[in-house]
Amino acid sequence: MTLTHHTSAGAASAAPAPARVDLARTWMLRSPLAGGLETAADVLVLDLEDGLPAGRKDEGRERVRRAAAEAPVWMRISAAGTRDGEADLALGRELDDRLAGVVLAMCAGPDDVAHIAASLPSGTSIVAMVESAAALLAAPAIAAHPATRRLAFGTGDFRRDTGMAADRIALSWPRAQLVVASAAAGIAGPIDGPCGPIEQAKDAAVHAVAMGFTGTLALRDAAVPGAHAGFTPAPADVDAARALLSTTPEGPVDGSYAPTLARARALIERAEALAAL
Template sequence: MSPLVLTLLYVPADRVGRARKALASPAGVVILDLEDAVAPAAKDAAREAVPSLVAEAPGRAVQVRVNAAATPWGADDLAMVAGLPAAVSVRVPKVETAADVAAVREVVGERDVHVLIETAAGVEAAYLVASAPGVASIGLGEADLASDLGVVDGDGLAWCRQRLVVAARAAGLPPPAMAVWTDLADADGLAASCRDGRRLGFVGRAAIHPEQLAVIEAAFRPSADEVARANEVVAAVDAAARAGSGTAVLPGGRFVDVAMVEQARRVLDLAARPGHPG
């Protein structure tokens, strides 16, 4: 399973100065975007900029979001990605079938494929897509999905969001990251939305500006109380193991079950991740 990432930062690849700043940011992953953030007239320039940007940041966690296969730019985008270092992964929009993933891998090779589900057909096939060889994560492209479904606000996507969480878990993938929050002036709304997503099972979120990163980090990191409770669970299990007992009991007398241990270790894993400096 791929490691958990709390922040992913989109940046248009044709805006080279902004892309360099993004690569130097504390984002867990930088997504060099060739798709929605790039105007049609700038598609070629964006594609041509990616190899140099990647070369300037060796070791940086980078994904390249390509244009969909049905567009005039999709094939050239994938051919460019195929020439990048293997550690650079590809983010593919509008995926609807496992065959879509296979077609991408035929071009880009064994690198990780991060899938965006953006249509009703994609949602219906979410588990099959998530289970396809090479898929490292799945996420929702909520603007396109909302348009496809004809829903008027985020509440109309609640079932799709939960479906994605279930599909990722069933396929053995990391929990999905949330889609972008587009209102840069509403940090409180971003934080509240992240907390709602965390309750649904999402971990982390994509951002469109570096100022959003700290808000996302704070919303998805476990609280001090959560960490204390998780440590109690793990300590009880360790104490039972040392005593040769198969039964672990918390200080208040509650028995510890397998689900509690798994959740506790997930909380501690998130808490131990490097923090955002801002």
């Protein structure tokens, strides 16, 4: 799939799959029963967990099979060790190279990641969702597992588990833990929970970027333009970074100079990588 145009569940892209996983800003969760596979998001994830009522799981999996016949698909799968989770893994094995990757719901720890990795075709990309207090405490180990490509924050279930409000201050500490765990493990920045009201998509993305996140889950296509605007480096910021790197400081510099240059380089590299996809 491309990262800059309307995409389906797995349309061809000139960019290597690992780069798409690491750079993807928007991850659209959609029920397989919803029909269309087109989306403006960077990645379309067919949701076999919350996207399907209990009595229609098999029907949803059959829809995923049909979608995979057109292009490789991403799936959100149910928790490891559950009946639905094992059925989802069986489908993933059946799809083989038509499976682009999985988003693992309710990841409890690195053992869950290990189980998923061992149950799917070798090298399958895994995004692990942190959705409980216990999982947050295990986030460093989850992120450090070799099969984990990114972490994602399941804000709704996390709030239900902890009693926290849907408030930026309340959620700033758990968000920071996911960012630190990802950075320490050397993987791409985490994926935030859905933005909430569509009109707040850009503002939510800007806040997430400030926290160290590099993407977000999405539930509606209308939220994608705002999210992309927030997660994509602004041209003015890129220009300022280039100007900084092209300038030789006059006189001595303090200890903040080298980190400032590093941030400028990182911003330019991300902007160029997104533009190339």
